[in-house]
Amino acid sequence: MKALVYQGPRDIQFADVPDPEPERDTDAIVKVSLCAICGSDLHIYHGQGFSEDFGFCVGHEAVGEVVEVGKGVRRLRVGDQVMVSAAVGCGDCARCLSGQPDLCLKGMMGCYGLSHRLQGAQAEALRVPMADFNAQPIPEGVTSSQALMLTDSLATAWFGCRNAGIRPGGTVAVIGLGPIGLMAVECAFAMGASTVFALDLVAERRAIAGSMGAIAVKADPVGSIRELTKGQGVDSVVEAVGADATIQLAIQLVGRGGRVSVVGVNQTPEFPFPMGLAFMKGVTFAIGTCGVPRYWPALVPLIQSGRLRPERFISHVLPLGEGPRAYEIFDAREDGALKMVLRP
Numbered sequence: 001m002k003a004l005v006y007q008g009p010r011d012i013q014f015a016d017v018p019d020p021e022p023e024r025d026t027d028a029i030v031k032v033s034l035c036a037i038c039g040s041d042l043h044i045y046h047g048q049g050f051s052e053d054f055g056f057c058v059g060h061e062a063v064g065e066v067v068e069v070g071k072g073v074r075r076l077r078v079g080d081q082v083m084v085s086a087a088v089g090c091g092d093c094a095r096c097l098s099g100q101p102d103l104c105l106k107g108m109m110g111c112y113g114l115s116h117r118l119q120g121a122q123a124e125a126l127r128v129p130m131a132d133f134n135a136q137p138i139p140e141g142v143t144s145s146q147a148l149m150l151t152d153s154l155a156t157a158w159f160g161c162r163n164a165g166i167r168p169g170g171t172v173a174v175i176g177l178g179p180i181g182l183m184a185v186e187c188a189f190a191m192g193a194s195t196v197f198a199l200d201l202v203a204e205r206r207a208i209a210g211s212m213g214a215i216a217v218k219a220d221p222v223g224s225i226r227e228l229t230k231g232q233g234v235d236s237v238v239e240a241v242g243a244d245a246t247i248q249l250a251i252q253l254v255g256r257g258g259r260v261s262v263v264g265v266n267q268t269p270e271f272p273f274p275m276g277l278a279f280m281k282g283v284t285f286a287i288g289t290c291g292v293p294r295y296w297p298a299l300v301p302l303i304q305s306g307r308l309r310p311e312r313f314i315s316h317v318l319p320l321g322e323g324p325r326a327y328e329i330f331d332a333r334e335d336g337a338l339k340m341v342l343r344p
Contacts, residue, residue: 003123009047025072028131051115059122091133099294149310157183163261168192176241177205
């Protein structure tokens with residue numbers, strides 16, 4: 001089959017790879033109909049990945065059709081249209097069964113497309129381990145494009161907003177308006193935020209946030225938000241970049257007793273955390289990866305009712321064979337790039 005393969009920094013190739021095969025009775029094989037590039041995939045693209053492997057298939061967001069199931073698979077059937085959770089767990093410990101594979105008690109938390117250990121989803125087909133747990137039929141009233149956003153991006157945005165303690169009437173700042181950041185703006189309003197400040201260096205992305213009702217902050221974010229909140233700062237900050245500077249900015253923007261939630265991936269070995277400022281403000285700081293299935297029960301009805309429309313952040317739909325170019329466009333933020341979707 002064909003897949004996108006990591007061969008080195010800024011070297012993603014469209015190549016032939018072996019077809020996936022079941023390794024256990026609880027596996028399923030999914031023929032991918034749509035897959036997507038996540039912002040965290042850029043760490044791999046830049047050569048700052050999560051392993052030292054080369055030659056593995058990348059990507060962790062996919063929907064498709066079940067074409068093979070092991071004899072231990074009970075809930076899925078050949079022909080089912082499914083969404084595949086980017087977060088993979090053992091499927092039978094207490095944490096996994098509560099929808100938190102990121103906290104798997106058996107230490108089996110994983111993600112597709114980080115190494116040869118679990119091949120990625122930017123491919124014509126995908127092996128799904130513990131398929132009854134790690135994939136779910138696409139619900140009625142949810143399109144394939146919407147389901148694709150549920151596999152990671154939208155769930156992560158919701159997780160970030162939950163960790164930020166957003167409440168009705170609260171004030172929020174979202175730092176970084178890529179697909180997850182923009183979805184966080186939408187989620188914040190769905191949670192009842194009265195005011196959402198949107199921060200990004202890209203004017204087009206600020207304009208999109210503004211069209212959703214957010215207040216786009218162009219320059220001097222600390223001074224601007226302090227003025228607009230009458231010196232109080234915001235109740236909640238969702239940081240969706242992961243850079244040292246933007247995490248520190250989040251702690252500057254939050255008010256006393258506020259909450260900072262970081263969903264951007266930071267790989268700094270020794271992050272210079274502003275402990276004194278956080279201490280004086282009484283900041284609650286949350287960071288971590290998202291247990292994707294945990295949030296599907298809340299998100300699916302919001303999509304079905306039209307309150308969340310994550311598919312609107314899809315900017316490009318390209319053939320899988322144009323994946324290398326799609327990475328270049330996304331990395332350079334060219335051509336209004338937001339969510340890059342690939343069709344095998």
